[in-house]
Amino acid sequence: MRLNRFLASAAALALTAPLALGGSVQAQSMAPSSAPMQDVVVDEGVLRPLQIAVVPFTGQNGSQISSVISGNLKRSGFFDPLNPASFVETGLTLANAPNFPQWTSIGAQAVLYGGVTPRADGRIDVGFRLYDPYRQCQLVSYQFTATSEQWRRIAHKISDVVYQRLTGEAGFFDSRVLFVSESGTQLNKLSRLTIVDQDGYNPVFLTQGDEVIMSPRFSASNPDEVTYVALGKDYSRIYLYNLSTGRRESLGEFDGQVLAPRFSNDGTKMAFSIIRHGNTDVYVMNLRSRQLSRLTTDPGIDTSPSFSPDGNQIVFTSDRSGSARLYTMRADGSGQRPISRGGGIYTAPAWSPRGDLIAFTKQQGGRFHIGVMKSDGTGERILSSSYFEEGPSWAPNGRYIAFARQSPGGDTRLWTVDLSGRVVSQAGYDGRGSDPAWSGLLDAPPVNLGIGQGPDSCSA
Amino acid sequence: MNASTLIRLAAVGVAVTSLAACTKPKVEPAVPTETPPPATGPQYPTAPSTPVTGGNVGAAAPGSEQDFVVNVGDRVYFDLDSYSVRAEAQPRLDAQAAWLARYPQVTVRIEGNADERGTREYNLALGARRAEAVRSYLISRGVAAARIDTISFGKERPIAEGSNESAWAQNRNGRTAIVSGAPR
Numbered sequence: 001m002r003l004n005r006f007l008a009s010a011a012a013l014a015l016t017a018p019l020a021l022g023g024s025v026q027a028q029s030m031a032p033s034s035a036p037m038q039d040v041v042v043d044e045g046v047l048r049p050l051q052i053a054v055v056p057f058t059g060q061n062g063s064q065i066s067s068v069i070s071g072n073l074k075r076s077g078f079f080d081p082l083n084p085a086s087f088v089e090t091g092l093t094l095a096n097a098p099n100f101p102q103w104t105s106i107g108a109q110a111v112l113y114g115g116v117t118p119r120a121d122g123r124i125d126v127g128f129r130l131y132d133p134y135r136q137c138q139l140v141s142y143q144f145t146a147t148s149e150q151w152r153r154i155a156h157k158i159s160d161v162v163y164q165r166l167t168g169e170a171g172f173f174d175s176r177v178l179f180v181s182e183s184g185t186q187l188n189k190l191s192r193l194t195i196v197d198q199d200g201y202n203p204v205f206l207t208q209g210d211e212v213i214m215s216p217r218f219s220a221s222n223p224d225e226v227t228y229v230a231l232g233k234d235y236s237r238i239y240l241y242n243l244s245t246g247r248r249e250s251l252g253e254f255d256g257q258v259l260a261p262r263f264s265n266d267g268t269k270m271a272f273s274i275i276r277h278g279n280t281d282v283y284v285m286n287l288r289s290r291q292l293s294r295l296t297t298d299p300g301i302d303t304s305p306s307f308s309p310d311g312n313q314i315v316f317t318s319d320r321s322g323s324a325r326l327y328t329m330r331a332d333g334s335g336q337r338p339i340s341r342g343g344g345i346y347t348a349p350a351w352s353p354r355g356d357l358i359a360f361t362k363q364q365g366g367r368f369h370i371g372v373m374k375s376d377g378t379g380e381r382i383l384s385s386s387y388f389e390e391g392p393s394w395a396p397n398g399r400y401i402a403f404a405r406q407s408p409g410g411d412t413r414l415w416t417v418d419l420s421g422r423v424v425s426q427a428g429y430d431g432r433g434s435d436p437a438w439s440g441l442l443d444a445p446p447v448n449l450g451i452g453q454g455p456d457s458c459s460a
Numbered sequence: 461m462n463a464s465t466l467i468r469l470a471a472v473g474v475a476v477t478s479l480a481a482c483t484k485p486k487v488e489p490a491v492p493t494e495t496p497p498p499a500t501g502p503q504y505p506t507a508p509s510t511p512v513t514g515g516n517v518g519a520a521a522p523g524s525e526q527d528f529v530v531n532v533g534d535r536v537y538f539d540l541d542s543y544s545v546r547a548e549a550q551p552r553l554d555a556q557a558a559w560l561a562r563y564p565q566v567t568v569r570i571e572g573n574a575d576e577r578g579t580r581e582y583n584l585a586l587g588a589r590r591a592e593a594v595r596s597y598l599i600s601r602g603v604a605a606a607r608i609d610t611i612s613f614g615k616e617r618p619i620a621e622g623s624n625e626s627a628w629a630q631n632r633n634g635r636t637a638i639v640s641g642a643p644r
Contacts, residue, residue: 186621212616214580231616234569234609234639257588257612260581273585275612278543278592280585301585317582324582347579361579390579406576409623435580 049080050166053108055092056084057128059116061151065126068155069112069162072173072199075416076163076400077423082108094127103133110139112162116151123147126154130162140165142446152201153442160445172395173198176439177402178216178226179414181205182432186409193228195243198438200428206241215260216437220309220353221267223439227251229259238272240287252290264307264331265353271295271305271314282316284331295333306351306358307331308375315339315349315358315375326360328375339377348391351375352398353440357419359392359401370403370417383421396440402427404434523563524643528636532559535619536594538632540575543589545597553594556636557601566641570594572612573619573635575628580614587612594634609639 054070056063073079088102092113103111114128127143142161144154153174160171181194181203190209193216196202207213212231219225224244230237238251238261251261256276263270271284281296282305296302300320307314315328318338326340326349340346344364351358355375362369362382368389373380389405399419406412412434414427427436520526528534533556536549545553560566572591574583591610599605620630 187618189616191616212613214584214616231613234611236611257584257610259584273581275585275588278589278595278610280588301582301589303585304579304581345578347582363578388577 049078050109051080051082051107052110052112052162052166053082053087053103053106054084055087055111055113057114057116057126058093060118060124060148062114062116065114065116065151065155065158066112068152068199069159071428072156072159073162075199075425075428077418077425078163078167082106094129097129097138098131098133100131100133100136103131108133110162110166112158114158118148119145124151124154126151126158128158128161130165152197156198157445160441164445169399170397170441171445172397172400172438172441174442174445175396176223176442177393177414177427177429178218178228178437178439179404179429179433180213180216180435182412182434183209193241194433196429198428200430203429203431206243214435216435217262218437218439219263219267220265220440221263223442225263225267226437227261227263227270229261238270251285254292260304262306264311265309266311269307269311269331271307273303273305282314282333284314284333293333295329296336302327304348306349308351309353309355313351313375315351317347317349326358326373326377339375340373340380341377342380350392350394350401352394353396354398357398359394361390361392361403370401372401372419381421383419384415384417384424389415391435393436393438395438400438402436402438404436406434521643523566525638526644528556528559528638528642532556534637535633535635537629538590538593538634540628540632543586543593545593550597553597554601557598557603560598560603560607563642567607567609567639569609569611569637569639570598571617571635571637572610573617573631573633574615575631576615576618576623577628578615580616584612584614584616587614590632590634594636598636 052073054066056066070081074081086106088105089099092098094115098111111131111133112128114126117125119125123145125143125145129141130139131137132139140161144157146154156173159173163171163173175198176195177198178195180191182189182191184190191213192209193206193213195204195206214229214231216226216228224242226241226243228239228241230239236257236259238258239248240251241248251270254274256274259273261270261272268287269284270287271282273280274283279299280301280303281294282302283292283294285292298320300318302316302318305314305316312331313328314331315326317324318327321338324345324347325338326346327336327338329336344362346360346362348361349358357372358375359370359372362371367385367387369382369385370389370392371380371382383401386405387408389403392401392403394401400416402414402416404412405415411432414429414433414436415424416427417424520530533552536545536552539546570591572587572589574587578586588610591612595608595610598608618631620627
């Protein structure tokens, strides 16, 4: 199976990603090139990473930009960036095409190079070209413009273009992760809401540690809007928090303890649970009218609701039939039915941004597992297992899942796994943390740069 | 009570205080990398409120929080995946109910807790069932419902360290915390 076709089904949905955050990175096309691609062989889940040469960019921060891109591509598991020490051709600039035999001689299946140029207005242009040295043609060229402090952000956007062009599906590098950072001891743990770039850089604490923080989530319609639960000594509160304005607002005071908030993908509704007299049920609130509707009424635990991307359905966990299973219902609470089929305890579901899959945590055989199933409960696959792990959250392109993993008696850290279960790795942020929530792309990716394009459009 | 008793009491008091100071390790917030954020809410100690049991210093003042914790007992424990009150926990809850009958101005909050072997949100719901089980029991023993509030901390506030059966057993509990009406 070819990688691009394997990935292509994802592209359409992934393109409907959120709109602009800040929008301070401008883009303009350099030389529109219709383009081909290198096929990557996926053989029963075993994939040979594509060998790519990421040439150090010229200009200020150029080599750092290349390092960030290499790191991103390597972590994705689909790419194997070659060691720059092995490069034969040096001094490659945007004005030239690569000397193709010198790149094929070291096995490079793609060559990325570029440069940083200061502009008169103080900003920088970062241009780049991506070539296929075997077919001897340009796959893409492009230029991003931003203030020089944003070089790291630009590197993420270039990584996304390369990923898009070579896999045919949307990227995910220009995104952030909200999570609960942890410090202190098991018995005296300090938890803080924290946000960090997808690759682990630029962590910022958003709360002080005077409350237990739980269940942070992004709004899919506005990556600046988040929600989380703050658990105090004698209260539990759902906050709405705007990352750019710093405005923080309580969702309201409820008769009962609140938990597990999630936005609908259009940002108009919030599903969450309220515990009343020991019974936990799912509710939904219209965020404009603040009208509250109760969706479940049975005496079992019903919690961790997650909307389908179209907003028509909700998946949640319930132990109404004994041990916890996953259920779906329509967004008005009708049509509640169990979907998970296996034994074990199923909790913490998260509906994929592509809509086709539901990720979950499963407890079985004394271990914890992160898995996915189709939205009708069929096709369950376990992607990752360990002593303890929980809380899957999807990358914006629906190919990766972030989760928290804890070693016995030890710390909890953030991990990621891809849909094949092949690429399981610790997340870019390697400090202690739990409850990851992956944002959408920070702004819309440049169109016509690879997504959905055919593999043979490189007319050398 | 003569002077020497008072002095002895004072000495023990100092010892207890310093012990308490030792058992509460200061936690340095780790690896802050960016600007400090604005305050978000009321400050309170993040340590679990493990009461200091004072030894035989003489009886805690009747009707005090210490009296309740030391002479009655504020926690009852639950079986794995269970929220029914164990038979062995009933005498303690009966004693709590009797104590609350004796001091009718006291209000309490039942804190429900779960062990770490579960996911975060689900454990919050499990802890709530334990808190409610304790509340129901106390109500069945004559405590007015209006005097009892509940909150679940899920697995967020363990009292026993470690990843083993013994720690998990201790962390599955319901704690009756005094909110008002009793001196410390």
